[in-house]
Amino acid sequence: MIYTCTQELLADLNKHGFLxxxxxxxxxxxxxxxxxxxxxxxxxxxIFFEQVRNSSFPAASNLFGTLDRARFIFRHxxxxxxxxxxxxxxxxxxxxxxxxxxxxSRTLWHMLPRKTISGPVCQNTTTIDRLPFIKCxxxxxxxxxxxxxxxxxxxxxxxxxxxxxxxxxIQLTGNDYVTNREIGLHYQIRRDIGGHxxxxxxxxxxxxxxxxxxxxxxxxxxxxxxxxxxxxEVTFAGALSGRRFHYARKNGFVLSTDADFxxxxxxxxxxxxxxxxxxxxxxxxxLTHPFPVIRVEAVYHRDNxxxxxxxxxxxxxxxxxxxxxxxxxxxxxxxxxxxGVEAIHAVDAAGVHPLLLAIGRxxxxxxxxxxxxxxxxxxxxxxxxxxxxxxxxxxxxxYEDNPSLSIHNINDYFRHVLERVDWRKDLHFQTETTMDTxxxxxxxxxxxxxxxxxxxxxxxxxxxxxxxxxxxxPDGYRQPALAMPGVMVVSxxxxxxxxxxxxxxxxxxxxxxxxxxxxxLPLVVAxxxxxxxxxxLNNFLWTTFTRSNPSHDIYGVNSFTxxxxxxxxxxxxxxxxxxxxxxxxxxxxxxxTAKVDELGKKGGPLHGII
Numbered sequence: 001m002i003y004t005c006t007q008e009l010l011a012d013l014n015k016h017g018f019l020x021x022x023x024x025x026x027x028x029x030x031x032x033x034x035x036x037x038x039x040x041x042x043x044x045x046x047i048f049f050e051q052v053r054n055s056s057f058p059a060a061s062n063l064f065g066t067l068d069r070a071r072f073i074f075r076h077x078x079x080x081x082x083x084x085x086x087x088x089x090x091x092x093x094x095x096x097x098x099x100x101x102x103x104x105s106r107t108l109w110h111m112l113p114r115k116t117i118s119g120p121v122c123q124n125t126t127t128i129d130r131l132p133f134i135k136c137x138x139x140x141x142x143x144x145x146x147x148x149x150x151x152x153x154x155x156x157x158x159x160x161x162x163x164x165x166x167x168x169x170i171q172l173t174g175n176d177y178v179t180n181r182e183i184g185l186h187y188q189i190r191r192d193i194g195g196h197x198x199x200x201x202x203x204x205x206x207x208x209x210x211x212x213x214x215x216x217x218x219x220x221x222x223x224x225x226x227x228x229x230x231x232x233e234v235t236f237a238g239a240l241s242g243r244r245f246h247y248a249r250k251n252g253f254v255l256s257t258d259a260d261f262x263x264x265x266x267x268x269x270x271x272x273x274x275x276x277x278x279x280x281x282x283x284x285x286x287l288t289h290p291f292p293v294i295r296v297e298a299v300y301h302r303d304n305x306x307x308x309x310x311x312x313x314x315x316x317x318x319x320x321x322x323x324x325x326x327x328x329x330x331x332x333x334x335x336x337x338x339x340g341v342e343a344i345h346a347v348d349a350a351g352v353h354p355l356l357l358a359i360g361r362x363x364x365x366x367x368x369x370x371x372x373x374x375x376x377x378x379x380x381x382x383x384x385x386x387x388x389x390x391x392x393x394x395x396x397x398x399y400e401d402n403p404s405l406s407i408h409n410i411n412d413y414f415r416h417v418l419e420r421v422d423w424r425k426d427l428h429f430q431t432e433t434t435m436d437t438x439x440x441x442x443x444x445x446x447x448x449x450x451x452x453x454x455x456x457x458x459x460x461x462x463x464x465x466x467x468x469x470x471x472x473x474p475d476g477y478r479q480p481a482l483a484m485p486g487v488m489v490v491s492x493x494x495x496x497x498x499x500x501x502x503x504x505x506x507x508x509x510x511x512x513x514x515x516x517x518x519x520x521l522p523l524v525v526a527x528x529x530x531x532x533x534x535x536x537l538n539n540f541l542w543t544t545f546t547r548s549n550p551s552h553d554i555y556g557v558n559s560f561t562x563x564x565x566x567x568x569x570x571x572x573x574x575x576x577x578x579x580x581x582x583x584x585x586x587x588x589x590x591x592x593t594a595k596v597d598e599l600g601k602k603g604g605p606l607h608g609i610i
Contacts (some may be wrong), residue, residue: 001076002242005120006214006260006306009073010060013046018069020044022605024051028059028143030592033136036061036311037588038596038610040318045069045609052307055132059307063217064321071325073217077242078329080107084239086332111235113160114244119257120302121215122248127299128172128180131261132307137279138589141288142174144278146309149212149223150185151254152196155205160247160254164192165233167223170211170263175274175288184275185209185267185292188437197267197292206266209294210253214260214308216241224322226330226386251297260305265294277583280438282351282546283314284583289445313586314542315348323348338385340378342399343407346391347545349538353436354545356391357407358382362398362456370398372426372454379428379452390436391450393545398456410537411484418463418486418522421455423556424567428452431551440583441549449551461486464520471515474507481534483525488571489534489543492526495577498552505555505575512571513557524571528578547576 003009013019020039026032026049039047040062046069049059064070071078084107133143150168153159168191171177171184187193200207212219218241222233234245246257253264272290280286310318323346335341340361347355360378364370375396382388382396397405397417405416428451435441435448442448463486471480476493483489492508495501508526512518525544527533533543548554553575556568578585600610 003073003216004243004258005216005302006060006308007304009063009217010046010048010306013063013069014048016072017045018072019046019048020605020609021048021050022599024049025053026051027053028055028132028134030135030138030589031595032059032061032132032134032309033311034588034592034596035599035606036309037313037317038600039606040065040311042610044606048306052132055307056126056130057132057301057305057307059132059134059309061309061311062318063308064221064310064325065318067321067324070321074221074240077107077218077240080104081239082329084108085329107239110238110242110244112244113234113238114246115160116246116248116257118248119246119255121255121257121259121262121300122250123303124301124305125299126301128183128263128296131172131299132309133172134309136311137285137313137586139277139285139584140279141171141274141276142177143172145170145172145211145213146311147213147220149215149219149256149259150187150193151210151212151256152193152207153254154196155200155203155207160234161232163232163234163254164196165219165223165237166191166193167220168193169278170294171275171278177273177293181296182273183263183265183294183296184273185294186275186278187291200267201269204269206268208253209265209267210255211263211294212256212259212261213263214306215256215258216243219245219256219259220308221322221325224319225326253297255300260302261307262300263294263296264298264300265296267292267294279313279586281312281315281317281319282354282438283542284438284440284546284585286438287440287583315351316538320348323352338378338381340374341382344382344388345407346388347410347541349410350541350545351439353387353390354392354439354441355541356382356388356394357410357413358394358396359399359405359407360396362400370400370457372396372398372456375454375456376428376452379454383430383450383452390434392435392439392441392448392550393451393453395453395455397454401456401458410541414487415463415485417453417455419459419461420457421453421522422460423522423570423572425565426454427554427567427572428454429551429566439546440581441547441553441579443549443552448549451550451554461519461522463522464517468515468517468521472511474511476504477508477526479530481530483534483540484537486521487523487525487540488521489525489527489530489540491528491530492575492577494528495575495579501553501575505573509555509557509559509573512573518557518571521571524573526573526575526577533576544574544576547578547582548574
């Protein structure tokens, strides 16, 4: 089905049994987000909130809450879009099987944006304070738009074919914003909107911003889709929706005429205000920082408009489904974009950017022992490739060592790497570099370090499957537990400062150095709660890679620096304790949780779902 608005999507989901209605009224302050999280965690349906307190509009969430439902929503266009992307990966396919790609002409036509004089979104106007003010976490700085499509154009070369459509969070009120007149714009480092904003600043001109909410679901997905440089997201939106991107220009702003809502405004040169905190997708609050302010010009909406939203937090959440669908679509492009790459996986459970896994081809001369060479070239290319540039821990291994190794089987992948890694040679650091804006493990906002772990060659060791019998820990360390073969987590003393951490990790390294089978225990993680970190794979990944900065938090037994290269004999130690400069982790309000529990009881709208 080709959708033109959120109402059509909801009707289709309801027809096929993929929707639950909550007649309400429901509180947008924490309650709606808690309902969403509980239904998503249960693998439940999309949710239609018919009455949102203090708002003129209904809302919907969990639209993309399962991969099967996301595929269902795009069922009439996914096949052609996959073929289009596959053709981009290998253009010679069109010569090999020309008849197979004739039908793509219609998809290519849908990629051309269509300018109109007006459209449904222009039918009505409202004010910011009449929108659903959805607040997701107790310490959020205010309500946010949670599925925004933020549209900008290059001020020096305006035009829809040089536009950017991105999902950058928008704070509707709170802090120092003047209600109905100002809203906050937060974008992360390396985002395309940053280029448009920088150009506007250089020209000393305001940046025009349009924020679309709702409309065809393909538009929201396109706002997070990683596309080739120079390809505007509105063209992909047309291909995936099976309908050209309809837009109009009004008072100098671009309006997506199929959107449910459109907010227009300008960012004045150099003007910022405090934005945040916000419970973000790493599972922590991103804190209050100065970010650009949008001066609101107008708020438009269509008849029967519905406000779609999502909720982010510690993964997995609904945005995980976006990542999985993106991988399905873009998988064929990766080997073509970076020669030698077989597969990459930004690990959602670790917060996406903190941990990137890769498999590459390690070509070598006959008779020569295989070791990381080509892998290092590939790793450097990955760290300059789109969003991969934000990777903090990049682990890469050789395809030739195990051609059947799956990049998505985390346990098998870690086992494979830890059986082969040589900590004396296989660690490669980048210090004083950029880091994801949302990652507070670094030295300052957007600043931190990276490490590449490149392992190739024959198996070096068997990994322990039980704690060593001769294990003893220094004072202050307790609760040793295996997270997986060859990986031990221990609870350490509470972090106070780097000087104390150096001493504490030094004592741990000295004690581990006396282990008889220390080579079979290549990785040790110091955490605040080892039982929690080792309980599940997701807990281990989240704790280890969101709470460590490679340059500051990696230690090792018998460590050394030789010709600027740091290494150790092993085990490698990662200090994954919470530090004072880290953002606090997200926790729910127990009173709201209890209130939502009532909705799941017999007779409630969520009975049998949560």
